[in-house]
Amino acid sequence: MDLTLQRFGAPAREMVGLLQHAPSAAPRARWLLCRPMGQEATRTSAMFRALSERLAREGCEVLRFDWHGTGDSPGEEAAQSIAAWVEDALAAHERLAGGDTPVCWFGMGLGANIALRAAARARAAPAHLVLWEPVLDGAQYLRALMQAHKDELQREMGHRWSALVAQGKAEEPAVPGHLLGFEIGARLADELQQLRGLPIAPALRRGIAVTCAVQPAQRAQIAEPAAEAALRVLAVEDRIDCMSSQAMGSALVPQDVMRTLLALLP
Secondary structure, eight states: OOEEEEEESOGGGOEEEEEEOOSSSSOSEEEEEEOOSHHHHHHTHHHHHHHHHHHHHTTEEEEEEEOTTSTTSOSOGGGOOHHHHHHHHHHHHHHHOOTTSOEEEEEETHHHHHHHHHHTTOSSOOSEEEEESOOSBHHHHHHHHHHHHHHHHHHHHTSOHHHHHHTTSOOOOOSSEEETTEEEOHHHHHHHHHOBSOOOHHHHHTTOEEEEEEOGGGGGGTOOGGGTTTEEEEEOSSOOOTTSGGGTTOOOOOHHHHHHHHHTOO
16 A cells, blocks of 8 residues: 655644555545544554555545644643644645545544534535544543543452552542543643534535434434434444453454445545
8 A cells, every 4th residue: 555654734733644545646535534532542543544545445545643742743642622633633634635536534532523623614625524433422421531541450450449549559530630541631621521412513504414423322412304414323333442452452443434434435
């Protein structure tokens, strides 16, 4: 596969990404892949690589990248925010967009929330958004991260959480602070606490088609009957717990993800 390293973004918010080229000079589509946050990004890295390679084999150009302050991109982890990552998504889109080739975005976890906000502001709107298990309740998401943090320490040390705390080997997780080895700063913590629902309407008003995949119990929170033609809501079939180390080592892409993306190719 033909890959080139990309450095882009404003000087104060440089990012690093990989551009996977299509086999032909005229790609069928261009895809921007928006990763989730923290440990979830680490544990889905094989999945994003496999998605990029498959889309490229199907004749697409694909850009996957690390948000500023994450992964291989420079920046302070504690200084990041959803609002700033929205600007990163817009910069990544500008790097990829151009000509008449349709551009589609795939976002997973918090990356889906960021992509949705950015799409409503992009100078040239993407043709399609695929939002895979976006965060619908930020406070609940933070609680899940805290519990996953505890579970990992209990698994690694072989003791119950209460015993680890009593022995001074662990502290109760909190934000701002470190969860699962990644730092959540004050601004990001505040944004997550306030995150509720999924504001799809602005993207739909721009004529962007949206596919949103959520757990079956969450489908009622997404459906907007007035926008049925532009909004498709799916129930996630093959779910991977990306907050757990037990998901490590799996390079397989859930088949419902792959089927959904391939079905959108022109």
